Amino acid sequence: MILKEFLEDVSPKNSLLKTMYRTIYEHGPISRADILEKVKAKQTTVARFIEELLENGFIQERGLGKSSGGRPPVLYHIDTTKGYIIGVDLSRSHTKILLFDLAFNQIDASSVIMTFAHTPEQVFSYIIEVIARFMTKHGFTVDELLGIGVGSVGPLNREKGIILQPEAFLAPGWKNIDVAALLCKVYPVRIMLENGANTAALGEYTYAKVPYKNVLYCISGAGLRCGMIANGQIMHMRSGDANAYGHTVIQVDGLRCSCGNQGCLAAYVSFGYIIEEVKRKAGFSASSLLQDGQNKDSLSIYQIIRAANEGDHVANEVLMKSAYYYGVGIANLVNSLHPELVIVNSAIVYEVPSYYAKIVETASQYIYGTEREDTKFSPGLLQSNAAATGAAIMIFQSFLQ
Ligand SMILES: [Zn+2]
Numbered sequence: 001m002i003l004k005e006f007l008e009d010v011s012p013k014n015s016l017l018k019t020m021y022r023t024i025y026e027h028g029p030i031s032r033a034d035i036l037e038k039v040k041a042k043q044t045t046v047a048r049f050i051e052e053l054l055e056n057g058f059i060q061e062r063g064l065g066k067s068s069g070g071r072p073p074v075l076y077h078i079d080t081t082k083g084y085i086i087g088v089d090l091s092r093s094h095t096k097i098l099l100f101d102l103a104f105n106q107i108d109a110s111s112v113i114m115t116f117a118h119t120p121e122q123v124f125s126y127i128i129e130v131i132a133r134f135m136t137k138h139g140f141t142v143d144e145l146l147g148i149g150v151g152s153v154g155p156l157n158r159e160k161g162i163i164l165q166p167e168a169f170l171a172p173g174w175k176n177i178d179v180a181a182l183l184c185k186v187y188p189v190r191i192m193l194e195n196g197a198n199t200a201a202l203g204e205y206t207y208a209k210v211p212y213k214n215v216l217y218c219i220s221g222a223g224l225r226c227g228m229i230a231n232g233q234i235m236h237m238r239s240g241d242a243n244a245y246g247h248t249v250i251q252v253d254g255l256r257c258s259c260g261n262q263g264c265l266a267a268y269v270s271f272g273y274i275i276e277e278v279k280r281k282a283g284f285s286a287s288s289l290l291q292d293g294q295n296k297d298s299l300s301i302y303q304i305i306r307a308a309n310e311g312d313h314v315a316n317e318v319l320m321k322s323a324y325y326y327g328v329g330i331a332n333l334v335n336s337l338h339p340e341l342v343i344v345n346s347a348i349v350y351e352v353p354s355y356y357a358k359i360v361e362t363a364s365q366y367i368y369g370t371e372r373e374d375t376k377f378s379p380g381l382l383q384s385n386a387a388a389t390g391a392a393i394m395i396f397q398s399f400l401q
Contacts, residue, residue, distance in 0.1 A: 029075035087392030147190035149391030151199030197227035203390025327362025
């Protein structure tokens with residue numbers, strides 16, 4: 001039997017066998033005695049099912065455990081080479097495709113920067129072509145491909161796998177994109193669509209093995225997106241638009257936002273705001289590194305990051321002000337959602353330590369009550385791979401539920 005068939009079999013007869021597989025996946029390497037304790041079945045049944053999983057090659061013996069007097073017990077682990085999963089991160093700035101084994105080791109990667117030419121047709125033929133390339137290069141077939149998880153910009157129809165009408169894609173045509181149908185036509189495997197901020201939260205949560213069950217994940221770029229793990233599960237909002245967090249108002253009558261309102265958090269933390277602010281202020285500053293010798297029209301966030309790290313006061317001033325607003329916005333979210341851990345992700349967070357420090361300092365200042373001390377902060381560990389990694393994890397977990 002192939003692994004996919006086994007995982008797709010939802011018959012009651014297969015249920016205990018799958019529970020055992022999941023237990024070995026979650027706790028492996030694990031001994032027979034520990035499996036027995038966790039699945040609460042008869043000893044003879046567990047012994048027989050371990051044999052069956054071994055015969056099919058779904059699990060392997062992986063070393064010996066600690067002896068409690070007698071012979072040390074054999075430990076079992078799932079065979080992580082029995083299947084492959086694709087994770088896709090589809091955002092306004094890039095599309096990234098990662099190939100994983102079942103331990104979520106990254107086997108291959110491909111990505112593209114989104115331009116005015118990246119219509120849905122272009123992007124999906126690129127995704128389809130990259131997957132075909134991965135299959136040839138790494139020698140696997142569609143039978144071994146467990147699924148394709150897509151973390152995307154919303155709003156989405158998660159159940160039907162459709163991207164509805166996201167704002168601000170550079171290329172035209174990004175409206176009602178049936179992701180599930182487009183991919184399934186070529187690769188008839190399990191396809192799941194979820195908010196990229198949510199898959200990133202799941203990716204970071206699973207990867208970091210944090211001892212917290214409630215994690216808020218924030219990523220800024222073209223706008224601000226957030227995802228939430230509540231009680232160890234992705235918290236699903238009704239409409240599935242992770243951008244909405246960015247449109248909470250932090251400054252009544254403040255800056256005009258792309259959504260038409262004024263004073264939204266996104267209006268103060270987006271890369272677009274930072275770039276415009278730097279352009280404006282550098283114009284008045286005789287000493288800014290960004291004042292002369294730069295084509296201001298093409299000023300990028302990476303130039304601003306570099307200037308900040310070289311001590312440019314305009315770049316630093318603008319980043320610190322933006323970080324302050326970001327911190328206030330995060331404090332508001334913490335006061336509403338009560339996460340134990342807040343993960344902050346953005347290119348600036350990793351490159352400019354003082355920007356991240358200012359976000360944490362400000363957020364801590366505005367968090368209410370005892371949670372001020374209790375809430376932990378961390379930059380993302382998976383950085384720009386978080387959304388695609390979490391999308392792949394989502395696929396595997398869906399088989400084990
Ligand atoms: Zn707004």
